[in-house]
Amino acid sequence: MASSKPKPDPLSIQRGDYARTLAGPLLLGLGRMVSIPLQHWLLTAHPLSHFGIPRPPSDGVLELPLVGAQPQLSTIFLGMTATLILKQNAWIWGYCAERITVPFAFFGVVVPAMYECLSALVFSYASSNPLWRKEFLYVGAAVHFFAAAVELGSELARARFKGRIENRGRLYKGGAWGLVRHPNYAANVVYGAAYGFAAGGPVYALFTGAFYWSNLTGNATPAKENYLAERYPEEWEQYKKDVPWKMFLGIF
Template identity: 30%
Template sequence: MANVSPNDRAAQAQADDNGGPPTDKIHRGNYNRSIAGTATWIGLRAIDPLLQYYLLSKGWGSAILDKLGLSSMQIGGNALSSVLDARSILLGMSVTAAARHVYWILVLNREYFPPSFAAYVAAFNLAFDTTSSLILLSPKASTILKGPRIPIPGTDTSFPLPLLLGTAMFLVGSVTETLAEVQRKRFKERPENQGKIYTGGLWQLAQHINYAGYMLWRGGYMLAAGGIVPCVLEVLFLLRDFLGTSIKGMDEYMTRKYSGQWTRYKTDVPYKLFPGIV
């Protein structure tokens, strides 16, 4: 782990407070652990699956839709009689995402994570999860009513293709994001790698492959709930946010810290997120 001087930390904080570069929200280079920030993050992320359970299975979601003047439906019946119905799949995604985020803050994260930022990011994820749950319960938007349907061998159950594709996309994105972070963490922990950029593993594919993984699983979550249109809208929103804020801030930080190394890496790996695309 590289040492960061108090002056560097002060300059980073001042730049953030003044609204100048870097534009990233992360406290890059500040490796102090915030107990309050960690506790806030874990607590709020743990609440998320519980809320989704009540929205999807205890009628909260339908009640919210009714209050908004929107129709709602009960998911069940012969078409989805399996235990692994659409509600269970979406709830499983919420639990998986929350568990991964707790693992990230406790094991993988190095940067300072204050309570305010922890609350912001947790609220961001909660908003997307809740939106997905409400979409799934809305007959006008739910993927349950969209085709084609794919039969599950050995059962009388079939699932909409968007639900299955969204689940696959969620799994691929989850593995990509977490595996990339684990690979970089292991590299950084070795004393001989101090002051070096990790360019192996999944990081050979794109400069910010972890962000690409996040976009994939987030998009898959929405695809499973509401199909292609809400999925595309969410991915475009995240793409704009990453390219306009997070990646720009990271690039400024890496240029200051690693200079020539970072320049060479960007030359060798020209894609920011998805190989061959962007």
């Protein structure tokens, strides 16, 4: 008796299912934007002041169109979150062809919002954090923006390759994908750790980096590799020999 394939997990991307609906993408794309006003409120209302903690340092102001002068460090911090949200919306509406379920979208809104609000509280504690320096925010933000650009560039290169008719049913092995099998996930870990470093210094960076690492190595990477092995059996086996590292050269 033939064994039936397990039903797809509704909390995951529906690999190989290209019957897109609007509800999931709309919920995820619009819902992710909630983090910006939530973080802004946490930084401006500063609820930690009730515990005697001073406001986060500003290090000058930035003059922005429409909103005028804004604290420089807080604005850069919010800019990191905005970068992730814009990048995710580029994925949703630009190059994700597979179905996004409503449960996946709901999970993808709530969990990041909780994580980003926690990070805003950690940053609002910066003035009292002995392990934080304003230089950490500048360095962390620079690494964060660079890693996000690497991920976006890698994804767009793959999307261009897959968009050509002659490449249908073939693996993309160019660019960063010729160095490691999941450069997009590697970039996630880097910008996750950089986000934590900017918000709270090295200790919080370990937490945020581990958060991304555990999710990607324990959940996303195995699921993606199983899917690719099933979809491109012979090509995938050769690709694993040619590109032995999953995310970081010489490490993993």
